[in-house]
Amino acid sequence: MIDWAWIGDHLDELAFRTIQHLYLAAIAVGVGFAISFGLAIWSIRRRAVYPPLAAIAGVLYTIPSLALFAALVPVTGLRSILTAEVPLVAYTILIFLRNIVAGFDSVPTDVLEAADGMGYTRGRRLWRVELPLAIPLVVAGIRLATVSTIGLVTVTGILGDGLGGLGFFLFEAYRHSFPTETLLGAIPLMILAVVVDVVLVRIQRRLTPWIQPTQPADDPEIATAAG
Amino acid sequence: MSLVEQTVTWLTDPANWQGAAGIPTRIGEHVVLAAIALALAVAVALPIGLLVGHTRRGAALAVNLANLGRALPTLALITIVLPVTAAFDKELGFKVYPTMIAMIVLGIPPILVNAYVGIAGVDPELVESARGMGLREAQVLGRVEVPIALPVLAGGIRSAASQIVATTTLGAIFGGVGLGRYLVEGLAQNDNGKIFGGVVLVAALCLATEGLFALIQARLVSPGLAAPARGWANRTQPGRPASA
Numbered sequence: 001m002i003d004w005a006w007i008g009d010h011l012d013e014l015a016f017r018t019i020q021h022l023y024l025a026a027i028a029v030g031v032g033f034a035i036s037f038g039l040a041i042w043s044i045r046r047r048a049v050y051p052p053l054a055a056i057a058g059v060l061y062t063i064p065s066l067a068l069f070a071a072l073v074p075v076t077g078l079r080s081i082l083t084a085e086v087p088l089v090a091y092t093i094l095i096f097l098r099n100i101v102a103g104f105d106s107v108p109t110d111v112l113e114a115a116d117g118m119g120y121t122r123g124r125r126l127w128r129v130e131l132p133l134a135i136p137l138v139v140a141g142i143r144l145a146t147v148s149t150i151g152l153v154t155v156t157g158i159l160g161d162g163l164g165g166l167g168f169f170l171f172e173a174y175r176h177s178f179p180t181e182t183l184l185g186a187i188p189l190m191i192l193a194v195v196v197d198v199v200l201v202r203i204q205r206r207l208t209p210w211i212q213p214t215q216p217a218d219d220p221e222i223a224t225a226a227g
Numbered sequence: 228m229s230l231v232e233q234t235v236t237w238l239t240d241p242a243n244w245q246g247a248a249g250i251p252t253r254i255g256e257h258v259v260l261a262a263i264a265l266a267l268a269v270a271v272a273l274p275i276g277l278l279v280g281h282t283r284r285g286a287a288l289a290v291n292l293a294n295l296g297r298a299l300p301t302l303a304l305i306t307i308v309l310p311v312t313a314a315f316d317k318e319l320g321f322k323v324y325p326t327m328i329a330m331i332v333l334g335i336p337p338i339l340v341n342a343y344v345g346i347a348g349v350d351p352e353l354v355e356s357a358r359g360m361g362l363r364e365a366q367v368l369g370r371v372e373v374p375i376a377l378p379v380l381a382g383g384i385r386s387a388a389s390q391i392v393a394t395t396t397l398g399a400i401f402g403g404v405g406l407g408r409y410l411v412e413g414l415a416q417n418d419n420g421k422i423f424g425g426v427v428l429v430a431a432l433c434l435a436t437e438g439l440f441a442l443i444q445a446r447l448v449s450p451g452l453a454a455p456a457r458g459w460a461n462r463t464q465p466g467r468p469a470s471a
Contacts, residue, residue, distance in 0.1 A: 062437050064393035066400065067429040070410040074230055074419040151300035158400055158414065170306045174401050179310040186303035193300070 021165025032092030040100035099141025103134030237420030257405035268334030276342025326398025341383025345376030
């Protein structure tokens with residue numbers, strides 16, 4: 001059933017696709033985080049902009065990934081990395097925006113008042129007081145966005161063999177009716193998602209040593225997923 | 228022709244509105260597949276979630292299993308299942324079952340987790356007083372816990388519905404039916420009108436599903452709870468609550 005010799009012959013390819021998968025996901029999570037962080041700060045300063053921003057992000061999030069990739073093909077081209085990254089970034093925004101705003105909202109008012117009373121400027125209070133206290137929810141958002149992006153990167157395989165990361169193997173397996181190749185894509189994919197999640201949890205523990213591991217961080221996940 | 232013109236031409240071409248690959252047929256396939264998958268996911272997940280929430284037994288196991296289902300990338304799931312179902316049925320084993328199985332597996336976690344969290348979150352004093360009034364366990368669940376937790380339960384079903392409708396689209400990549408076919412064929416044929424027509428239809432269906440279930444959810448709040456429950460329901464509603 002499983003052709004082990006074939007797998008042995010394709011370990012180079014596996015390494016290449018794993019790295020491609022990671023960088024496609026990393027670009028999306030990085031860019032998505034930067035955009036969302038800006039939008040979140042804007043939302044905190046001006047409450048009125050949050051509902052429309054969240055609504056737009058929510059609509060984008062409801063549209064299936066395949067449709068967003070397809071919609072960009074006539075605009076940015078089939079084999080372009082831009083066609084892959086724009087939807088991947090778009091999907092992270094709702095997750096990040098909600099979690100970053102919720103993170104800042106979770107900072108108790110008396111803490112903010114204490115910081116003001118100590119003479120902190122607005123910017124200094126943001127970086128030195130609010131951000132550290134928001135970290136658990138922000139990291140929860142990063143975990144969710146990263147795991148979901150790792151899944152979605154597979155779909156970019158439809159844009160050509162130059163993209164797709166580990167998803168490339170799934171497309172190849174389907175074209176050649178070759179189940180062994182499915183496993184070469186699917187199993188490393190799941191391992192990748194779990195390992196990245198565990199690493200992010202470790203990082204969060206490092207960043208917030210005042211939180212006991214027995215007390216799990218809040219994880220306000222969101223209603224829909226793009227598949 | 229501009230992209231908009233191409234899309235409008237494709238969407239208004241009468242030839243695209245009839246036959247086995249016509250828009251009504253594809254919408255029908257999409258909706259029927261998604262509805263069956265949702266019904267099966269509810270049938271599996273709701274009883275387990277209610278039971279776990281009521282008895283508070285096996286919560287960690289149920290929630291962890293549900294999370295595991297969520298970590299599976301959809302495409303991987305479809306391709307893993309495909310050779311197995313194809314061996315059983317030459318026709319449906321390619322076109323329907325792989326996507327269907329993926330949809331059910333992805334639909335279960337939000338329903339199960341919300342059912343569990345919703346029921347377990349009901350004020351224990353209310354449950355105690357219901358028992359004190361002589362209600363049997365099934366009545367406590369059916370008459371007290373479920374009505375109070377209904378917005379949370381409905382939130383889970385709504386998440387599942389959105390996810391299932393989205394997954395049906397993805398199934399088209401590996402030969403599945405439904406509206407996703409237009410996207411896959413449009414990309415393969417380099418037909419921008421078909422691609423964008425498909426995008427418009429898929430987006431409309433997904434947003435309509437989300438809207439419909441949001442409406443149902445809003446109406447489901449028990450009248451006795453309507454006013455005070457609103458803020459609470461809004462907070463708990465987004466799919467997967469804190470303990471997930």
